Amino acid sequence: MDGSGLPEIRSTCPYCGVGCGVLLRPDGQGGLDVRGDPEHPANFGRLCSKGSALGETVGLGHRLLAPRVSGVDTDWDSALQLVADRFTETIAEHGPDSAAFYVSGQLLTEDYYVANKLMKGFIGSANIDTNSRLCMASSVAGHKRAFGSDTVPGTYGDLDEADLVVLVGSNLAWCHPVLYQRVIAARKARGTKIVVVDPRRTASCDAADMHLAIQPGSDVALFNRLFAALYEGGALDKAFIARTTGFDAALHAAQNDPATPTGLPEAQIAAFCDLWMRTEKVVTIYSQGVNQSTSGSDKVNAILNCHLATGRIGKPGCGPLSVTGQPNAMGGREVGGLANMLACHLDLENADHRSVVRGFWTSGPLPEAPGLKAVDMFRAVGDGRIKALWIIHTNPAVSMPEADAVRDAIAACPFTVVSDITDQTDTARLADVLLPATAWAEKDGTVTNSDRTISRQRSVLPAPGQARPDWHILAEVGRRMGFEAAFDYASEAEIFREYATLSGLAGQMGRDFDISALSTLTDTDYDTLEPQRWPITQTRKGGRFFADGQFFTPDGKARLLPVSWRPPAAKTEPRYPFRLNTGRLRDQWHTMTRTALSPRLSAHLAEPFVDIHPIDAQRLGIARSDLVTLKSPHGSAILRARISDAVQVAQVFAPMHWTGETAPSARIDALVAAACDPVSGQPESKASVVAVSRYDAAWYGFAVARDPMVLTSDYWALARTTHGYRAELAGTSPIADWESEALRLFAASDATLVTMIDARLGHARMVLHRNGIMIGALFAAATPVAVMRDYLATLPGTDGAGAITGRTPADVPDPGPVLCSCFGIGVNSIVTAIETQGLMSVDQIGASLNAGTNCGSCRPELADLLDRVRLREAAE
C-alpha cells in the first residue's frame, strides 16, 4: 500500500531475463504506476529505462480485441473450432509432422507447458520450436555437452563477490542494465575488474579495464589461448580436473589453435590471460555474441573448459553465467519448449524419459526424434511440408534470418494461426486466424530468470475485449481436438502443480530440474508465491551447482571438449566486402510492438541506422546523416549512416528492431543469412556479409504530426513522440508539387498551409494548421534535412508559432536528442551543463540535471559524453 490507498501488486518485468520484480498500481484509468520491488532478489528495487516506462505501454489503442478469421472479427467458439478442425484435418491427411508450433521465450511457463504437451504428447510431433532457438540454443547445447544438463551453475550474487567479470559478446549495459549496475556497484565496492570481449566498442566498454576488440567469430581462439596459458602458468585445479573427462584432448586442441584469428595484439591477449590467471573469483558472462554464431556451441564449451579446468565453478564469486535474453527463456528450456527436449529437462531421445512423461500425461507415444528447429521449420513451411502453423508470442517475419523468405513462407502456408496482443505486426498481417491474447499486465503465471529464480507475474488490469491468456487458448484447442481430459485446466495454478509434480519424477531420474516441493501449492499459495531459485525439493532449495564436482552425465563427471576455431559461415568477398553485426539498443525491445508505444523510449534513437567506420565512409563517399543501402545475398535495406569508430574497418553494425510497421526498408533480418551452428541449430545473426553504398535520394524529408501519417515514400521511419509522431523520409523520384504531397502525407486536405518553397534549391517547408492548431509540418531538402528535430517534435497540437523556421526561437535552447529517457533530458542540455557548470562526473551531472539518477541506464553514455566534452576542451 502507499499513500493513494490502492494496493501495489508484486509482479515481474516482461522484458529481459534479469527478471526484475516490479510493484504495480493501476491508476484507475487503464494505466499503471510502476516501480522496482525493493524485496525482489533480482533487482532490489532497481529498474532500467524499459522497466520504468512499462506504464506507458499498457494502453489499448493498438490491441487486438477479438478473434479474427480472414480479416473479419468473430467469436471465440467459431475461431477455436476452426483452428482445432484445421489442425485435426491436416494431421489426419498428412501426418502429425505436417503441423508445427513456433512459440516464444516470452510465454509464461504455464502457457509454454501446455503448448509443449499438446504438440509432443497429443499431436504426436516434436515440431514445436521457439525463438529461443535464435537466442539460447547454443548455451543449452554447450551446457548439456559439458554438464550433462542445461544447468546454470551460479547466481546473481556471484557478481557481488567477483574480482573479475568478463563480458563475452554481451552488451550488458544496454541489454541487462540492472545486472550491469550490480557489476558497477561491485566495482565501486571492491574494485572488480571488467573485461569486454566484443568486436564493437559498446556502452559496456565505458567502465571496462580492457576491451578486447576481437574479430567476429574468433572467441574460440581466444579462450583456447586462455586454456593453454592457464595450463602453462600452472593455474589448473588438478583435483577438480579429476571430476572431469576429456582434459588431454581439450588441452591438445587448445594448444594447437593459434590466436591469430582474434586479430588482437599478442600483448593484449597475454595481459588478459594473466589477469584471468591471477584472479580466483572470475565470472564470465556471455550472451548473443557467443550464442548467435555457427560456432556458438563451441564458443560456450571453450569458455566452460577454462572454468572447469580451474575449478572456478559453482563457488561464490566465480563461474560461467549465460545471461538469458527473454523473461522466460529459462522457463521455456525447463518445460522442454525446444524441438529436441522434453519437459523438466528430460531428453526426447531417451526412451526411459519418454516413457515417464508418456505415463504421466497418459498420452500416445511421444515422438522419438527431434522436431524441426526454427530455421528448418520455416524452410519446411516454405516448401510445403508444414501445412498448419501456429505462431504464438513472437514475430518471425521480422526476427528470423532470411526474413523475406520467412515472410513469404508464412504467407503461402495453407493455414496460419497467430496469437498476439496486437494485429499491427508483420507476422500478424499474414495470419489466416488471429487470436487475441491477454498482455503482460493482464495475465498470471510464472517465469524463470537467468539465475534460476522463479517469479510470479500477476494480472493487475482486466482483460480487454475478448482477449484470453495463451494457455487458455491452447487448452481450448487441445480439448476441441479430442483431448478433453489432458487439457481440462481450470487455472494457471493447476497447470503449475502438474508441472511441478512431473519435475519430481525428473528429479527421481537424476535430473537437475526438480521443483517438486511446489507440487502441493494451494491456489492461495500460488497467488502469494515468493521469488525462489530452483531446485526446490524437500531436501534442497536454491543454491549453486557443481562445486561438489557432481555433474549430470552418466559417470557424474563434467566433459571438457576439444574445440577449434572456425570462421563464420559467410565469407566476405569483393561483392560483399563488409561483415554485418546486428543487435540491440538500450530503449527498444525486439520488434518494438510495446516499447515503440512509449515516446520517451522512442526518443533515445528514433531512426534505424548503421554504424560504419570513418575510413570506410570516406572511401565510399558517405557523409554524416546520408542514407546508405546495404545488400546481402538475401535482401537489402536502407539505413541512416552513423560514422563511428566504435565499429572496426570492414565491419558494420545495425540494430534489429525496425519492422514493416516502423521502417519497412530497414528490416535487418532480410539481410541476415540463415547459416546455423551444426550442434545447436542457432543461426549466425551477427556475421553475415553485405555490400554498402550511398543511397542516391532525390530528396530527404522530416515530418512531425499530431495524428498518424500516410507514409508511402521509398524510405520512411516512424517514431512516437509526446505530441504525436515524427518521421524521416526520402525518395528517389523528385516531388513536383510539395503542397499536395504535404496534404496527402497528413491526410488533411482541409488544412491551412503555410509554405516556404525554393524550387531551385529543392527546399520546401510546410506547416499545416486546423482551427489554429498545428497538426503537422514537413521539411524537405535535396540533402539530409537540417532542422531541430527534438524541438519540432514538441509542436504538434500547439499553435506552432515559428515552426516554419525549423528551429527554436532565439531564446529557447534546443535540448537535442534525449539521452536520459527517465527525465527526458537531451544531449545539448547535458553538454551545456558540463561546459557552463564545469561538471566533472556522472554523479555531478545527476546532481545538476537529475539525468542518470533514476534507472541509471544512461550512465555509461553520460560518462562517454563527459569524456568527449573534456577531450574537446583539452584540444581547444
Ligand SMILES: Nc1nc2c(c(=O)[nH]1)N[C@H]1C(S)=C(S)[C@@H](COP(=O)(O)OP(=O)(O)OC[C@H]3O[C@@H](n4cnc5c(=O)[nH]c(N)nc54)[C@H](O)[C@@H]3O)O[C@H]1N2
Ligand atoms: N534493450 C534491450 N535489452 C534486451 C533486449 C532488447 O531487445 N532490448 N532483448 C533481450 C534478449 S531476447 C536478448 S537475447 C539479450 C541479448 O543481449 P546481448 O547479447 O548483450 O545483445 P546483442 O546486442 O544482441 O549482442 C551483444 C554483443 O555481441 C557482440 N558480438 C557480435 N559478434 C561477436 C563475436 O563474434 N564475438 C563476441 N565476443 N561478441 C560479438 C555485438 O557487437 C554486441 O555488442 O538482450 C535482452 N535484453
Ligand SMILES: Nc1nc2c(c(=O)[nH]1)N[C@H]1C(S)=C(S)[C@@H](COP(=O)(O)OP(=O)(O)OC[C@H]3O[C@@H](n4cnc5c(=O)[nH]c(N)nc54)[C@H](O)[C@@H]3O)O[C@H]1N2
Ligand atoms: N538480426 C538479428 N535478429 C535477431 C536477433 C539478433 O540479435 N539479430 N536476436 C534474436 C533473439 S535473441 C530473439 S529473442 C528474437 C526476438 O524476436 P521476436 O520474438 O520475434 O520479437 P518480439 O518483438 O519480442 O515478439 C514478440 C511478439 O509477441 C507479442 N506479444 C506480446 N505479449 C504477448 C502475449 O502475452 N501473448 C502473445 N501471444 N503475444 C504477445 C508482441 O506483440 C510481439 O509481436 O529475435 C532474434 N532475431
Ligand code: SF4
Ligand atoms: S533490467 Fe530492465 S528490462 Fe530487464 S527485467 Fe529489469 S527492468 Fe526489465
Ligand SMILES: [Mo]
Ligand atoms: Mo533473445
